[in-house]
Amino acid sequence: QVQLVESGGGLVQAGGSLRLSCAASGRTFSSYAMAWFRQAPGKEREFVAVINWNGDDTYYAETVRGRFTISRDNAKNTVYLQMNSLKPEDTAIYYCAAEDSVDGLLKVSLKYYNYWGQGTQVAVSS
16 A cells, blocks of 8 residues: 655746655555646646656656656655746646556556545646
């Protein structure tokens, strides 16, 4: 069982930056792929970024590529999302998720993710 707790959300002006954190409990965190998803009001939850178990492979949604960076620190059981050059369309609740198949594949569909945090709100003003 893994519990995930996000933090770091807030209100920022367009062009600004935020760093989200996701703290995980459980001794097997380091074997899981970790991802960030987001959900804007009235929209479906969408994939943002994913990182493999040891941090040497990542993949991003086209809408955030080049602006967001996902990383992890397995010693601290934490995954991060550095968000730069934020746009109003980045406004959403951001969720951290864990995927425990340990098959090494990076997955973008939320159906593969077993564990979810409660989310942290990010609001970007124009």
